[in-house]
Amino acid sequence: MSKYLLNKFLYTVDRDPALVERYREEPAATVAAWEAEHAPRLLNCVTAEATTWLAFDDAERSALATHDYPALFALGAHPFLTLTLFIAMFERDHPEPLAFQREYAVRLAHHTLPYPDIAT
Template sequence: MSKYLLNKFLFTVDRDPELVERYREQPRETVTWWEAQEANRLLNCVTAEASTWLAFDDTEREALATHDYPALFDLGAHPFLTLTLFIALFERDHDMPLGFQLEYASRLADRTLPYPDIST
């Protein structure tokens, strides 16, 4: 399991409006593509340097592919990164202000302290 890679996915997808839409419409395909093409690319690196060892495990891959943000939370994905990306994905599906944020809070309401460690 790599909390770093989960957070990197959330961070990079959230910052690209085209990727947000792609992830909304084709989540499994986007996760597969991102893992193959982007996972090992270094953040903020001007050159074409890349690592070779980063990959999601099956649990992470499935949580991302099914938009399962409670599972991502349980895996230690950073809650702010998760919330901001999923607001971009699903806020438009709610009629009331803060509709998605209220759903997010409701779906995570059964979690108790201590929360999963979010350090990477």
């Protein structure tokens, strides 16, 4: 398990509007393509610098591919990164102001302190 890689995925997808839309419409394909193309690259480095050890495990891949943000939170994904990406993807499906944010809070309400460790 790599919290770094989970957070890198959330961070990089959230900053690319086309990738946000692709992830919304084709999550499993987007996760697979991102993992093949972006996971080996070090964050903010030239493409020539890469690593071979970073990959999602099955639980991470499944949670990402099904938009399961409560599972991502339980796996240690940073809640701010998760929330901002999922707001970009799903807020438009909720007509009431802050409706998605309330749903997010309800779906994570079963977590109690101490929360899962988000340190990478």
